[in-house]
Amino acid sequence: MQIGEHDWHLDPFGRHIWRGRMEAGQLLALARAVKEEGGQLVALWGSDDRHLDGGFAIHAAFLTGAGLAWASSALPAEAPAYPDLAHIFPQADRMQRATFDLLGITASEAVDERKWLRHGAWPANVFPLRRDFDPSLPPIHDTDAYPFIRVEGDGVHEIPVGPIHAGTIEPGHFRFSIIGERILRLEQRLGYTHKGTEKRFEGMDLATGAKLAGRVSGDSHSAYAWAYCMAVESATASAVPERAVWLRALFLEIERIANHLGDLGYLGNDVALGFGFMQFWRLKEDWLRLSAKLFGHRYLFDCIVPGGVAKDIDDGGRAELAAEADRIEAEVRSLKAIYDDHATLQDRFANTGIVKPDLAARLGLTGLAGRASAQAWDARAQFPQAPYDQLDVSMATQRRGDVLARAEVRFAEVTESLRLIRALLTRLPAGELHAPLAPVAAVCEGVGWVEGWRGEVVVAVRIGADGRLDRVHPHDPSWQNWPLLEIGVLGNIVPDFPLINKSFNLSYSGQDL
Amino acid sequence: MATHLILQKIFKTGFVSEPAPEADLALRTREQELHADILRVFGQSVAIRHVDAGSCNGCELEIHAINGPHYNIEGMGVKFVASPRHADVLLVTGPVSRNLEVALKRAFEATPEPKWVIAMGDCGCTGGMFGESYASCGKVSNVIPVDVEVPGCPPTPIALLQGILAAVSKGRNTAA
Numbered sequence: 001m002q003i004g005e006h007d008w009h010l011d012p013f014g015r016h017i018w019r020g021r022m023e024a025g026q027l028l029a030l031a032r033a034v035k036e037e038g039g040q041l042v043a044l045w046g047s048d049d050r051h052l053d054g055g056f057a058i059h060a061a062f063l064t065g066a067g068l069a070w071a072s073s074a075l076p077a078e079a080p081a082y083p084d085l086a087h088i089f090p091q092a093d094r095m096q097r098a099t100f101d102l103l104g105i106t107a108s109e110a111v112d113e114r115k116w117l118r119h120g121a122w123p124a125n126v127f128p129l130r131r132d133f134d135p136s137l138p139p140i141h142d143t144d145a146y147p148f149i150r151v152e153g154d155g156v157h158e159i160p161v162g163p164i165h166a167g168t169i170e171p172g173h174f175r176f177s178i179i180g181e182r183i184l185r186l187e188q189r190l191g192y193t194h195k196g197t198e199k200r201f202e203g204m205d206l207a208t209g210a211k212l213a214g215r216v217s218g219d220s221h222s223a224y225a226w227a228y229c230m231a232v233e234s235a236t237a238s239a240v241p242e243r244a245v246w247l248r249a250l251f252l253e254i255e256r257i258a259n260h261l262g263d264l265g266y267l268g269n270d271v272a273l274g275f276g277f278m279q280f281w282r283l284k285e286d287w288l289r290l291s292a293k294l295f296g297h298r299y300l301f302d303c304i305v306p307g308g309v310a311k312d313i314d315d316g317g318r319a320e321l322a323a324e325a326d327r328i329e330a331e332v333r334s335l336k337a338i339y340d341d342h343a344t345l346q347d348r349f350a351n352t353g354i355v356k357p358d359l360a361a362r363l364g365l366t367g368l369a370g371r372a373s374a375q376a377w378d379a380r381a382q383f384p385q386a387p388y389d390q391l392d393v394s395m396a397t398q399r400r401g402d403v404l405a406r407a408e409v410r411f412a413e414v415t416e417s418l419r420l421i422r423a424l425l426t427r428l429p430a431g432e433l434h435a436p437l438a439p440v441a442a443v444c445e446g447v448g449w450v451e452g453w454r455g456e457v458v459v460a461v462r463i464g465a466d467g468r469l470d471r472v473h474p475h476d477p478s479w480q481n482w483p484l485l486e487i488g489v490l491g492n493i494v495p496d497f498p499l500i501n502k503s504f505n506l507s508y509s510g511q512d513l
Numbered sequence: 514m515a516t517h518l519i520l521q522k523i524f525k526t527g528f529v530s531e532p533a534p535e536a537d538l539a540l541r542t543r544e545q546e547l548h549a550d551i552l553r554v555f556g557q558s559v560a561i562r563h564v565d566a567g568s569c570n571g572c573e574l575e576i577h578a579i580n581g582p583h584y585n586i587e588g589m590g591v592k593f594v595a596s597p598r599h600a601d602v603l604l605v606t607g608p609v610s611r612n613l614e615v616a617l618k619r620a621f622e623a624t625p626e627p628k629w630v631i632a633m634g635d636c637g638c639t640g641g642m643f644g645e646s647y648a649s650c651g652k653v654s655n656v657i658p659v660d661v662e663v664p665g666c667p668p669t670p671i672a673l674l675q676g677i678l679a680a681v682s683k684g685r686n687t688a689a
Contacts, residue, residue, distance in 0.1 A: 121611035121648060128647045135647060139611055163616050166595035168563045168576045171613055192613045193567045196648035212642050218571025262577065275519055281581035282529055299574060301666060334522060342515040509569045
């Protein structure tokens with residue numbers, strides 16, 4: 001595959017997906033070429049391959065003009081290190097620090113070498129994702145003592161928030177430095193929901209792995225389950241029945257609408273329009289109940305399984321879902337007219353929490369929030385996997401990069417997803433729901449790439465010769481977007497933080513793993 | 514002008530709230546002393562502080578859902594509050610991550626007596642898929658005492674409400 005002047009020897013590895021191995025120094029050159037071309041770093045993770053070829057490895061997934069490129073570099077067993085990529089792609093910073101915390105693989109000459117996922121529960125010289133990690137080691141209870149960057153000067157003071165927040169949200173710590181009410185700096189400390197997800201995958205059978213993948217971030221269950229299954233099916237070269245693929249897309253779009261409806265309600269709530277919350281959550285509840293009725297689960301948990309899907313829809317269900325899609329569309333249209341017309345709401349939404357397009361591009365803002373800052377990437381539109389290649393997805397973008405833009409993208413995506421649902425229901429092919437996976441003969445790898453409601457979800461999988469999971473890395477778009485929230489709040493007043501935060505609605509569990 | 518559109522929508526929507534479910538007393542795990550005066554103090558209302566101790570955020574989706582119009586929880590006397598110091602009940606989700614263990618214990622200590630703890634979801638009840646590991650303490654009762662366990666992945670809003678009502682409803686002192 002050609003990027004810039006150079007052929008990087010990346011081979012086709014699935015539809016719009018490329019794979020290659022290279023020296024660690026080459027990885028740096030590849031990152032530069034991708035950056036120059038206007039691409040992005042999507043994910044970075046490590047693996048302990050000493051039980052396979054005697055060393056460690058660093059992996060990076062790039063978004064390029066030709067799709068997703070997964071590049072790996074073998075690293076020595078002793079003192080594994082690779083060149084820092086964060087000076088090219090700033091979004092690599094936290095991923096590199098997490099890779100060190102879990103595997104002891106160092107990014108050489110990185111500016112920020114602070115810990116990230118490790119707090120005080122295991123020592124600095126112990127690396128849980130190493131194969132020789134001793135699980136019987138007693139846990140320690142050190143304090144986190146995280147070295148926050150202090151802002152000093154006349155009139156500056158700090159507001160520490162969390163890890164347990166005042167609302168029903170996930171735990172994380174936010175350290176605001178403010179002057180008066182204006183935010184001068186925000187620093188995040190995450191990792192509070194780190195529960196050893198990646199370690200848990202090791203040695204798991206492929207079917208159970210799908211369930212765990214779906215619980216990396218529960219609000220993106222279908223996106224993760226599909227990405228994981230895509231990875232497993234690609235690794236084992238297994239075919240999936242067409243009907244199953246179409247049903248997966250149906251589940252993913254149902255999930256997108258459920259989340260967008262909830263967020264649009266909360267955005268209204270955060271500007272004191274309780275009416276908006278109640279209306280959108282009425283619609284969301286109706287939508288969830290229909291999912292429970294048709295597929296047995298309000299959030300479609302465990303409906304996507306390796307080799308296909310576990311749930312079907314009959315003609316009656318199709319008619320019911322299509323009718324509900326029509327009703328929701330009309331209701332959302334009438335609510336959008338109210339949001340558009342509501343002066344207080346518009347005043348709070350517009351020019352709040354701005355991430356300008358050039359900054360979004362430089363720092364790698366992705367997914368829904370990226371599209372609201374003119375980062376026009378949507379895997380369903382540009383690099384469609386089946387069945388999106390037959391659906392001609394229309395991407396929603398905005399240039400303002402503020403809360404209003406992120407709300408507008410959600411409105412547009414609700415409408416588009418309802419159209420997709422009708423198309424999926426009308427053209428749903430007949431056939432099997434499930435096909436057995438091809439047997440595993442040797443160590444094999446695969447990657448899945450799905451545009452979830454929040455952004456692209458990537459799951460990389462390596463299956464051992466025994467047919468069980470050897471290494472799984474699930475990647476959430478929140479990795480890239482959390483640091484942009486730190487930027488987006490600058491100069492805003494503290495009371496607007498909850499609104500800005502909700503407009504991004506990032507996953508803690510998805511990045512804490 | 515938005516106001517007439519809002520009023521029009523409100524009248525057109527009407528009431529969607531549904532009657533409360535019955536308490537599911539089978540969800541209780543430990544008989545707690547309950548004096549008549551406690552019931553009198555709480556009356557028929559209860560303040561809940563939610564703590565995500567490491568959840569995948571699936572359970573949070575349903576906690577949000579019960580705050581929606583179908584469930585009318587404030588009409589039942591159930592209110593979510595911002596601080597454990599205001600709470601009668603801690604509603605804890607997730608396997609307890611070791612990174613949040615101390616914060617959970619502090620939230621428990623900050624909650625005034627009498628207090629109840631509800632462990633929500635399969636992870637909160639048993640450790641779920643995440644179990645116990647270098648990063649996870651497993652179920653909530655491994656870290657703080659639990660009164661009611663509400664299983665499910667995630668528990669439905671009705672199951673959650675039944676659990677909340679089981680924790681605080683009258684008749685608790687006669688349950689086995």
